[in-house]
Amino acid sequence: MEPLTPQTATAATLPGVDEARIYDRGYRRYDGDRTGIAGAQRSLVRHSLRHALGLGRATRYKVIPVLVVLMAYVPATVFVGAAALIPINTEDFLPNYAEYYGFVAATIYLLAGFVSPELLCSDRRTGLLGVYLAAPLTRPTYLIGKAIAVLLLLLLVTLGPPLLMLIAFSLQNMGPDGFVEWIEVFGQIIVSSLVLGVMYTALSLAVAATTDRITVATATTMALIPGSGIITDIMTTEAGIDPNVRLANLLFLPRALIFRIHDVSGGWSSVENPTWTLWLAWAAWTLGSIAWVWYRYRRLLVRR
Amino acid sequence: MTGQERLVTGPSTLVAASGVQKSYGDVPVLQQVDFEIAPGITGLLGSNGTGKTTLLGMILGLHPIDGGTLLVYGQDPWHAGTEVRMLTGYAPEHHTLPPELRADEFVRHVAELHGLPGEEATTRASDALWLVGLGEERFRPMGTMSTGQRQRVKLAQAIVHDPHLILLDEPTDGLDPVQRDSMLDLIKHISTDFGINVLLSSHLLDEVERICDGVVIIGEGRTLASGSLDELRGSGDTGVTIELDAAPEAVASLGDTFARLGYSAQVSGRRVMVEGDDDSVFDIARDVCAEADLGILRLGRRRLSLEDVFLERLG
Numbered sequence: 001m002e003p004l005t006p007q008t009a010t011a012a013t014l015p016g017v018d019e020a021r022i023y024d025r026g027y028r029r030y031d032g033d034r035t036g037i038a039g040a041q042r043s044l045v046r047h048s049l050r051h052a053l054g055l056g057r058a059t060r061y062k063v064i065p066v067l068v069v070l071m072a073y074v075p076a077t078v079f080v081g082a083a084a085l086i087p088i089n090t091e092d093f094l095p096n097y098a099e100y101y102g103f104v105a106a107t108i109y110l111l112a113g114f115v116s117p118e119l120l121c122s123d124r125r126t127g128l129l130g131v132y133l134a135a136p137l138t139r140p141t142y143l144i145g146k147a148i149a150v151l152l153l154l155l156l157v158t159l160g161p162p163l164l165m166l167i168a169f170s171l172q173n174m175g176p177d178g179f180v181e182w183i184e185v186f187g188q189i190i191v192s193s194l195v196l197g198v199m200y201t202a203l204s205l206a207v208a209a210t211t212d213r214i215t216v217a218t219a220t221t222m223a224l225i226p227g228s229g230i231i232t233d234i235m236t237t238e239a240g241i242d243p244n245v246r247l248a249n250l251l252f253l254p255r256a257l258i259f260r261i262h263d264v265s266g267g268w269s270s271v272e273n274p275t276w277t278l279w280l281a282w283a284a285w286t287l288g289s290i291a292w293v294w295y296r297y298r299r300l301l302v303r304r
Numbered sequence: 305m306t307g308q309e310r311l312v313t314g315p316s317t318l319v320a321a322s323g324v325q326k327s328y329g330d331v332p333v334l335q336q337v338d339f340e341i342a343p344g345i346t347g348l349l350g351s352n353g354t355g356k357t358t359l360l361g362m363i364l365g366l367h368p369i370d371g372g373t374l375l376v377y378g379q380d381p382w383h384a385g386t387e388v389r390m391l392t393g394y395a396p397e398h399h400t401l402p403p404e405l406r407a408d409e410f411v412r413h414v415a416e417l418h419g420l421p422g423e424e425a426t427t428r429a430s431d432a433l434w435l436v437g438l439g440e441e442r443f444r445p446m447g448t449m450s451t452g453q454r455q456r457v458k459l460a461q462a463i464v465h466d467p468h469l470i471l472l473d474e475p476t477d478g479l480d481p482v483q484r485d486s487m488l489d490l491i492k493h494i495s496t497d498f499g500i501n502v503l504l505s506s507h508l509l510d511e512v513e514r515i516c517d518g519v520v521i522i523g524e525g526r527t528l529a530s531g532s533l534d535e536l537r538g539s540g541d542t543g544v545t546i547e548l549d550a551a552p553e554a555v556a557s558l559g560d561t562f563a564r565l566g567y568s569a570q571v572s573g574r575r576v577m578v579e580g581d582d583d584s585v586f587d588i589a590r591d592v593c594a595e596a597d598l599g600i601l602r603l604g605r606r607r608l609s610l611e612d613v614f615l616e617r618l619g
Contacts, residue, residue: 026435027428027432027434027435027463028498029498029499030465032420034390035416035420035421039416039419039420039421040416040417043413043416047413056406058404122402126401126402126403127396127398130396130398131394131396131461132417134389134394135389135417136387136418138385138386302366
């Protein structure tokens with residue numbers, strides 16, 4: 001066989017040549033399929049998730065969201081580890097699924113406080129909102145995409161840890177008895193995480209829709225949720241005002257509902273407010289926040 | 305037939321406006337705007353604050369019109385906004401773009417927003433950035449880019465999804481003369497070589513005159529003129545322009561000579577524009593120059609500049 005030199009090399013003699021392809025490079029017309037609004041919204045959600053988690057951005061943007069998410073999993077990991085390592089009946093000292101949120105409440109509203117302003121305020125400040133609305137997205141489809149992104153991020157901390165506990169306990173034979181009970185607990189976890197996630201998504205978006213300043217929106221969200229708890233607690237316990245004032249306690253309201261969903265006695269479920277009033281207040285806060293976001297965006301003059 | 309097919313195969317008039325009105329509160333912005341935009345490059349001219357950006361917003365279906373009719377690809381953009389925007393690219397006027405976002409990511413994201421599947425969006429983002437001259441710079445965060453580069457990124461994101469029409473709002477704003485020329489050449493290249501129609505909003509007459517096929521001039525809330533550039537300039541086709549091989553001082557006296565012969569003439573440097581309704585003005589011009597012993601570099605039919613048209617229509 002003739003030795004391979006630049007002069008003798010041909011397509012047939014070069015190794016692996018049948019896989020070689022020449023790609024035509026350069027801008028050209030496009031007549032392929034288009035994914036429509038659904039594709040635009042998927043892209044918006046994906047881009048928002050990456051932005052909020054600091055992916056593709058400098059390290060400083062990743063620190064807070066990643067730390068907050070990890071913090072939410074620490075208690076769950078400790079409880080699962082304890083259950084595996086300590087040879088006693090762990091049910092006596094481990095928190096149940098409803099109580100778990102008490103350990104991670106701060107991380108939930110911390111994340112809501114960081115994520116929503118980062119996604120809404122920065123779009124308005126950088127002019128990206130104008131680009132989005134000049135694309136096939138409309139204001140409602142844009143806001144829905146943003147809300148989905150915030151909710152998905154909040155589900156990382158509201159749904160992930162209890163689900164991790166359920167799966168780990170089940171693998172250790174410490175989970176619910178039987179398939180039906182397992183599905184029931186699974187359903188309770190899903191609904192609970194949505195109760196928390198949806199309400200805090202709506203609230204944090206409402207704050208973020210009110211100001212263009214990211215830090216102001218973040219601080220307001222983080223102050224609003226525990227602040228409402230402190231004020232209403234003082235009003236009900238110290239001043240003896242009607243217990244329904246507790247329905248304005250943004251820390252208490254979703255967690256009291258979660259205790260009712262899991263049918264757990266004690267703790268937050270022992271308050272005298274009927275369950276329907278809790279659901280009503282939850283819906284009022286959520287829908288009120290959504291209405292405020294829409295009101296703000298409907299009349300927003302977009303810079304172009 | 306899908307909506308997109310219907311739009312693409314629509315009438316040759318891309319945008320048609322008839323009696324369009326728009327107010328913000330009690331402040332009227334557009335009062336009587338009528339025009340038709342044909343394929344090619346069309347300039348949307350008007351001073352700052354005359355409602356050009358508002359008009360672009362209405363073409364994209366982002367603001368409702370208060371009166372009249374506006375059709376884009378034969379559709380009402382306020383009701384078919386999503387379909388219209390799927391086939392339209394838009395480069396906004398402002399330069400603020402997400403500073404930490406890389407140019408390729410931004411352009412890819414815009415491609416996906418216009419319905420391109422992920423892999424295709426990635427490839428086309430790269431191709432569009434190469435086309436606008438940012439191939440080597442495409443991985444840079446936009447916050448580190450110059451104004452000229454950002455203008456090119458905006459152009460790339462406007463064309464990445466292969467639109468039928470792109471709306472460019474002041475695309476040369478903030479550019480130095482060299483960058484400006486280069487940007488105008490690029491826009492011309494995109495339109496002629498790729499068949500993408502362009503609506504170029506500008507307040508600079510010369511850049512519109514340089515690359516546009518048609519023009520819409522807006523002023524005082526109404527259309528001052530619209531049509532092809534040749535038509536508009538041709539409407540002032542009365543007389544001749546003479547360019548002379550002589551010092552401006554020698555040329556200056558020709559104005560009086562033409563006036564004595566009953567012709568109105570304007571002298572500007574070494575150029576003289578003589579008004580006259582028939583072809584005899586060519587002979588008169590030749591004879592006057594010969595008598596004054598001035599060499600003629602060019603003698604041709606007088607053509608109005610866009611500035612002449614603009615000033616004439618403004619009254």
